[in-house]
Amino acid sequence: MPVSPDYRPEPHVQELGAEFFDPVEAADFPMALLRFRNDRAARTVGLETLTDAEWTAHFGRFEPLPGNLPQPLAMRYHGHQFQVYNPDLGDGRGFTFAQMREAGAGRLLELGTKGSGQTPWSRQADGRLTLKGGVREVLAAAMLEALGVPTSRALSLIETGEQLYRGDEPSPTRSSVLVRLSHSHIRFGTFQRQAFFQRKDQLERLVDHVIAYYYPELAGAQDRPAALLGAVAARAARLTARWMTAGFVHGVLNTDNMNITGESFDYGPYRFLPHNDPNLTAAYFDSAGLYSFGRQPQSVFWNLQQLAGCLAQVGGEDALVEALNSFGPAYRRELAGALLNRLGLARGEEAAEVAFANALFRAIAEGGDRLRWEPFFFDWFCGDEARALGSPRGDIYAGETFAGFRELLSGFEPERPERLADPYFAGPEPQELLYDEIEAIWAPIAERDDWSAFHAKLAGIDIARRAYDLS
Incomplete structure (x- = not known):
């Protein structure tokens, strides 16, 4: 495999322990036809030198990358879906495939999938992704990056040769598997699962892991959970402000769709504003407008409140409240800055x-x-x-x-x-x-x-x- 010298594998997710993931196998697809490869994104992790055949082997058949995770890991998490708690979540059609360092910046990045097959968290679903869904996600990630929004990047889209039946698309429809490059797929819901089971030891392990690999500047903080919440709130404020100036409606701002590094990801139903419309929603099932364009800052703050509630099991209440309340002022500053940046x-x-x-x-x-x-x-x-x-x-x-x-x-x-x-x-x-x-x-x-x-x-x-x- 001709990886470049910039390929630096560093799989750390397994250090969290078996309570956080399930080893899984990718689906055995009848076809793997490469439809899109993002060489500019691949270059940041030393994978741009792969031939198309090697690319398809790794991102369509999911042969392990050298020195990386020997087996994909489906992450466990809970979450609020439209503000209703759901303890039966987890990676139901995706997994973490690899982790590596970003060339130059040195950030820990990871490859995650969508449509890669069933896992223990599929809940009788097929674990697949429609080709149209993959096309839409590639387009969304590219447009958001162009508009200055912190976003996951679509690395690969491969058509997989199956016929899928979906109520919201003419069926049968074609299938695909997507690979995205992100800073992290650790979600607010990852904390919620451990809090649900009152596993203070696992919450502390998770806080330590996130600080070690994503917020090392917080290593000496006196109250690490509160310091982490403040840092996550600051990243969330920047992300939300950038959504608003891009005229982007995420559509499904559930707690399991927000990660701890402040990157936007998982573009199912989404919209870009045709014109100013605070009431525009992206999901046809959002009849109450909970996640409408104008309510996105409120929804993000609500999600941060749920994260704060989890961290209250291991952190000081006053410090957590102070960290949580930093979101509003941070958002206002970020919004002004994002408007000027866009202009x-x-x-x-x-x-x-x-x-x-x-x-x-x-x-x-x-x-x-x-x-x-x-x-x-x-x-x-x-x-x-x-x-x-x-x-x-x-x-x-x-x-x-x-x-x-x-x-x-x-x-x-x-x-x-x-x-x-x-x-x-x-x-x-x-x-x-x-x-x-x-x-x-x-x-x-x-x-x-x-x-x-x-x-x-x-x-x-x-x-x-x-x-x-x-x-």
């Missing part, structure tokens, strides 16, 4: 940032259905008013609705304005990923196995990523 503007005084953020949201809201979410940020990138007024939406921006926004904008300096020289910004429209476009990308795949629109979209998103170059 290519340098940070300013806190009061000026708050006033600007308020004016921005008011202006977008008053723009109504005429003003699409993503084009607004594209038009005003680096604060170039002339460019915005010359855009197809210039008449909206020239009106009284945007007067306050334009005035406050003049108080901020562009950051790296040379980015506007990229040809991407010479076009009239940005890359978007709205629902109808995803359906249009899928239709030729389903009808005639035509992947050209899928690959063209990924290429377009990558052009946008490099043009924005968001931090």
Whole structure:
């Protein structure tokens, strides 16, 4: 196997012990046809040199990577699903396949799967992933990365040759297996499971493990559970703010869908805003709008409360409350910073940032259905008013609705304005990923196995990523 010198295997998850996972076998798929490989992501862990045959062997047949986990591990966890506790969860169609160090940064990363077969936690489900579901996840991860959102990266998508029956898709439909590259798949629900069984010893083990491998700067903290909660809250605040500025609706913000490193992952039902709509939901079954766009900060805080409740078994109450309450101020700071980052503007005084953020949201809201979410940020990138007024939406921006926004904008300096020289910004429209476009990308795949629109979209998103170059 021609791995590069940047491949540094470090499987540590098994150190947690048998209470946290179940060794499993991947499904024996009738076919393994490579549909997507992310060499840019693979390069960060030294796997870009794999041939397609080797790639398929590891990420379609799940032959172990050298020096890594000898067998996949299905993680055990509980969780609140739509705020109802469920103790019958766990990796039901996925597993942790490998862990390795990131080239350069040195972070511990891991490969996790979706659609890799049944596990002890499948609950009579087939453990599979539809090909359409895999396509949607690849697109979501690419778009979120381009917009500066901390996200898992889709590493591989392989079609597996089975016929699946799903109520929300025309059946039978094609099957696939996805591999994603993430910082960690340890979830809030991982803590919830140990708290449910009142295993203080295992909670302490889990806290120690997470600090050792993901928050080593907390090693000397006096109250380690509270320090960890504060750090997780800070990461969650940044993630939530980035979702909001990307106009992204996760759809299923259950506690088992939030991890401790502040990365977004597991894109089942999701939406990107067509225009400002706080009530937009992504899941057709979210009839109450619990996880609507505008309620995402509230939902994340609720999930942090559940994590705090788990840590209360091993940490001090006052310190945990203080750590939990840090989320609100952190979110407000992160939201202002994320808005400026998306607009290519340098940070300013806190009061000026708050006033600007308020004016921005008011202006977008008053723009109504005429003003699409993503084009607004594209038009005003680096604060170039002339460019915005010359855009197809210039008449909206020239009106009284945007007067306050334009005035406050003049108080901020562009950051790296040379980015506007990229040809991407010479076009009239940005890359978007709205629902109808995803359906249009899928239709030729389903009808005639035509992947050209899928690959063209990924290429377009990558052009946008490099043009924005968001931090």
